Amino acid sequence: MANRAVPQRPNGQTPGKICQFKLVLLGESSVGKSSLVLRFVKGQFHEYQESTIGAAFLTQTIHLNDVAVKFEIWDTAGQERYHSLAPMYYRGAQAAIVVYDITNQDTFERAKNWVKELQRQATPGIVIALAGNKLDLNNMRSVQTDESQTYAYENGLLFMETSAKTSANVTEIFKAIAEKLPKNETTNAAQQGRRLVESEAGNKSLSSCCK
């Protein structure tokens, strides 16, 4: 256990609060899920990003004040073929980003369906963020900000319009999610092992459900 913990500690400093969250990206294919997450994790952008097979796995830690928030990001494939995999990834997730393309109204409708599915079947209390990607193509916009803003407000979603290309709002949306996620019952992964995170997440959701 102790061996495991060492490389994971951020910058080797004394382990403060480390919160680990499972985050899943959902959305129609080619709306920019992988680009968004690649921008967040690696700070890179590829103009011709290959389409994802299955679900890609990435991790990134952000430091919010004294708390280190580690995201385990599951970047699912948007293609219809892989949709059967999606429930496995959003099932235990504490956060989800539903991405659509602001230049394509259909992707927004698909995003709404994803939100519905999450609200029905994902962990109760899951933090859902709606991301309107490709903000750099603002002049070709077909989904108005007001429309999605209202939709997000009505459904209690975080909402931002992002651009993986210009990196506008990319870090911000993850930061907003990290701020919204509950951090009080998080564990020090180094001491208590990983599994507790999930079980506690389950507890948390139960309690919020009963209230």
Added chain:
Amino acid sequence: MRDLYDCLVSNMTEFAEENIVLEGFLCPICKVDFGLDLKLFLHFQEAHGEDQDLVKSFKELFGKAKEKILNNDIVKKEERRYVWEPQEIGEVKSHIQHFKNCRNKWVEHFVMETNKTVIRLEKLLCNLPQDPNKRKAHEKTIVQWLDGTDVKRCPDCTKSFNITRRQHHCRLCGSIVCHECSCFLPLSKAYETINETIQNPMDFASQSLPSFRLCIHCGQVLENREQIKYRDQKPPMCDYYDKIMECKNKIENDLLIKFNQVYNLLKEGELSYLFEANKIRSDIVKLIETIDALSNRILKMENNSNSSKTTSKNIKLAMIHYVRSTVLAIPALPSHQEIEEIAKRKREALDARLRNGQDLCMDKNNLSVKNKQNRTSKNGAILKLEDGWSPVTNANVNSDNPMVEQMNIIKNYIKQAKEAHRFDEVASLERNLQELNEEYFKMQNNSDNTSDY
């Protein structure tokens, strides 16, 4: 005489008081020695009779009363110095109704008088003969002239009539006044008063007396009527001024706002708004020209009174000032080239920012590497990104079943995570692989079952 005597007596008494012992026929009141008893008796009868006592006692009473009143006055004066406590308002009665009644009576009276006067004037003007003698007869048939034989003085100034001060008849009421107490109503004005245009001005010009003599009362009635007519009438410059204000409002509340919006867009490099901006600008200029023309027209208008002259001058000055300030406030539009340059600069800045954004991320990575080396450095920033980790997906994982595909991917990921000593990630991925296995197993079972049935 009596006063003198009293005075003498009082002096004597004073003297008597000084010489304490007095003898003889002394009056018991005034202590004067009369020498003989008869004299004393007479004196007493005369000077100190009962009436005298009464008078004295009255005098005393008056004196006391006087004193009291004086004292009271003093007390009142003292009382006035006190501040009165606020008093409750007693009964209140509105006199407005009474005032209105009185006023209505007066108004009615004047309206009646005016109407009568005007009607008489109308009759007088109807079929007015041109010949002076005939005219006089005509005037007399309409309004009965007062017989002048009994009128010795002018009823207005009470000056007596004589050869130099002749009697004159008011053509509207027939009363007699002197020349000084009368006025003349020109015919043109008379027609104006009864709202009739002069049919043939030449006829009147040829007349010797183109006016009516009126007493000052009738003259006043007509003049009042004219004034009331003009009171409700707006001076003609008002129309022009309203038009000016309309233009001004349109400039301020509509065009200038639009212009500023478009101007700002142009400054942002939006070339497509140039045409619109020019149009708005020309609209504003047109309106300003209109304002200028209207204010000129006001200035050139015929103004009778001094006050309206100054008003029109002031309007003109204000408009000159307004036009100047508005014209100066409208900024010159940037040229076609300038806008293109702005747009170009903006594009370059955007590109630079894009590149910088990537660089910044690189810097961040470098920074965190440095932080790793420098173990003591603290994590003070509010938001800091670490270098994330992502395994590479191999292309040759293809399978018919996406689940199998994913399992292959995860197996590959686990290998990479182990190599990178990312044991946390390894654990997560292993757990996922297990879930996938279970899911796959379930799926296989289901398909087996369905195929069995």
